[in-house]
Amino acid sequence: LTVLDLLSCGELCACDLLEHFQSSQPTLSYHMKALVKTNLVTTRKIGNKHLYQLNHDLFESVIHNLSKVHTSNQRCICHNLKTGEC
Known part of the structure; x- marks a missing residue:
């Protein structure tokens, strides 16, 4: 998540990313x-x-699709669930 956070500020080269971690270049590359x-x-x-x-x-795309899943609406399949039958 730290890498994604760093990249949220814009494009970075591997050497700039490596400065933020206490790991080797091969580990970052992996x-x-x-x-x-x-x-x-x-x-x-x-x-x-x-x-x-x-x-x-x-x-x-992920944010858009998660907002659909996270918000209940009339098309949600949860409205068709039969509960209490197990």
């Missing part, structure tokens, strides 16, 4: 690859630097 693989973070390479940023489209 975690960044996982974030990129899950599409939470995007990356681009300039020279020998990897630049990372949040996948804002994905986060906006």
